[in-house]
Amino acid sequence: MKLEFIVNDKHEIIDVYPGERLLDALRNKLGLTSVKEGCGEGECGACTIIMDGAAVTSCTILAMQAKGKEIITTEGLEKSGELDILQESFMKNGAIQCGYCTPGMLMSSKALLIKNPNPTKEEIKRAIEGNLCRCTGYTKIINAVLDAIER
């Protein structure tokens, strides 16, 4: 089956098979390996992407459901060589250890900031409640998002 959609500002047409998860299509067909698998059932957030402005877990979505949609992955955050403000503040605030949760965290926080450029700390926590991180205890991640807002 042909899947036609916009990924990181680019029109893409790829072949997918019935039952193929969006996660696998993005990783295997488009090489977007920032999209990580941690649980395969929508519980860890490692596979989070932005679809039509909302953060979704790509492991629980069939590739075909993305037809005609606009997708952002972490690869798409960098704009003409400039990192997104969130990426900068993740680096600055020590929000990254093993880094496996990082792309998902970025996607959830980016989706939050798209809708609500001035979230409270509680709103940030809720935005990333579906993103598990075993390394950091979240504090530095939350600080990074707060710092990005300030900037």
Place this chain on the structure above:
Amino acid sequence: MKEKFKYIGKSIRKHDVKEKVTGKIKYAGDMKLGGMLYAKMLLSDAAHANIINIDTSKAEALKGVVKVFTHRDVPKNYYNSHKWYKGVDFPRDELILTEKVRHVGDRVAIVVAKDMETVERALSLIKVEYERLPVITSIEDAMKEGTTYIHGLSNKAFEKTIKCGDSSQILKEAEMVFEDVITTPKQHHAAMETHICVAEQDSFGNITVWSPCQVVFQVQLIIAEALDIPLDNIRVIKTIMGGSFGGKGQPILEPICAFLAMETGKPVQLITDRTQSIIGMRSRNASKICVKTAVDHEGKILARNIDADIDIGAYYTNGSAVPMAMGKKSFRMYKIKDQTFNGRSYFTNTVVGGACRGYGSPQIHAATEINIDNIARGLHMDPAELRLKNFVKPYDKDPTGGPDLGNARVIDCVERGMKVFKWKKKRSKAKAKGRFVRGFGMACAVHGNGYHGAYPDFITMTMRITNDNAVVLKSAIHDQGCGTVTTMKQIVGEVLDIHPDKVIVPQADTAFSPYDSAGTQASRVTFVCGGGAKKTAELAREELIAKSSVILDCKEDNITIKDGFIWNVEDEENKFTFGEMVVKIQNELEEDIEVTHTYKSPANPGVYAVNFVEVEVDRFTGLVKVIDVLAVHDIGQAINRDFVEGQIQGGAHMSIGLALSEEIKIDRMGRVGTLNFSKYHIINAPDMPDVRVELIEEGEALGPFGAKSVGEVCAAATAPAIINAINDALDINITDLPATPERVLKAIREKG
């Protein structure tokens, strides 16, 4: 911050954050080699059974399937994946695939196919016929006489007593003895990256294995033993680590994946999903610990007896090491003249145990620190004050003959914590009467700094200063995401007075890294490997000075090194970068700046953590919310403040889980109820408090720039502090971890 250092103690960014934040970095799961095949295991859904038949015909007939392996197809070399060097041995009871399954999650078959979709389909077509055997899922059942034996003729795998003085007599005669039985659950490491491995064999027959691992030389050794092939034909490369916490310490997938690559002649990627990572890899051992402590009226501990029964699961692995580690810790926190520790390990038909951040510390401190609080309650004393009467002091000896405690600063931690947390004021507040009630608790933990005094603990490192002005430190280090590489850069930068950016630190690769005796284990990396980096850099500095003095034709004493430049102090006009100097040394002397050093760990001091917490308990639902955590650490000297905080906050996360929500649940039939994160609850952001960090930096004479470990001790004190806080809030006595809402409600009911 004392300004005595230029780079030590500074929050320099991790070397790979840019690659990680852009999503470009490649983990083993992102690797694609030409012609690579995909593999996944079929794990047992029976807890204890003989396999009578495996029908793989349908799976093998599927288009795209390369081969299906069962116990009939694999080498029958027993191994123990815990073994990390030649010269130590533990009971060998593992095979690549088994004919008799001993737990849900045991390895039954492997499918290799052209793509993952085919692998999954083929796995669902394999039919296994089991002859079921009685199942043992608890320590109590395992102990029974004449019960089912999982290996050999007893379920007891190990037993050992460690003691000083004679506690039994004192306990018998003492006026006041406080006894608690504490249980802790099996915990899943929950690294976000599930276990994975890639392997390939070249035309010479050499095998290369890529693995997010903790000890490349251990991986190499286990592959050699499991497959009975020469060790030096195996090359192991550590990949970017997506989290381990001890879970990826023992090589589990690596020998299997190497075998698949050899059999198929193709590169193979062996993957696991979350369920397999929970049931088929390793776990924190469950424990049941009975603590009996005799005290006098002033709160002085007179004697203590600890009986620890450990559930090690279905295979031996480190079934002797965990109780030993627990035992040793018991003697290094409080000064107790007469104390006995009895540790016993039992096989059960449950998830296999292994290393897990803290290595017994979280279990033993849960037990002893809850007991200490109960003593304080019994004596109507402040638990912090009671502890202060009993702590070890700096430079105390270990009463069992273990390594000296070094600059042990647990007292400083408690005193600082009491002040910052406003402990006395908070504890003295009357308890709320309504639905929500606040409680305050504290707990302490001690851990080590490597293997000195127990196992070989050394690292060989090579340092070269290049003619392009870089310093290359070659060694088998494994960054687990904690910042090991940058830590080494800072240490080297400090010694050579060159910016850490100029220091290149490649990670472990058995083909090129000098030997290291123990890898990333036992909280040894900063203390031992960091010590090695410092010493090696000092030797390189000496060599640079000696050779530069020849080039500049001056006395060695006249050579000045500062900010990456070197010059003759009497010729300020002519400063050279290290690189420029090396060019001269190479061209004029036909020499080089390269040193190799084998650094033996000089000590194994105690490292201490003290946590103060505030919780809010909902009397109606039994739900506990952690409001505040203050973690005070005796760290000697932080090499990188940001990394240290990150370790402590992450360790607290794991420990809060142990206290409140994490448990691999296994029923009487051996079935696992927590197969994914929907059932296995790790703390998420809204439930996680900000963990405040205080560091006691009094310096450890034998650590690099005074540094000690942090990565494991930080995961041990939060859980008992939380339990103590819950017990304080409601005046109950919870001793089973995790304190789930059901358990809290039950305790409230029982109190009436």
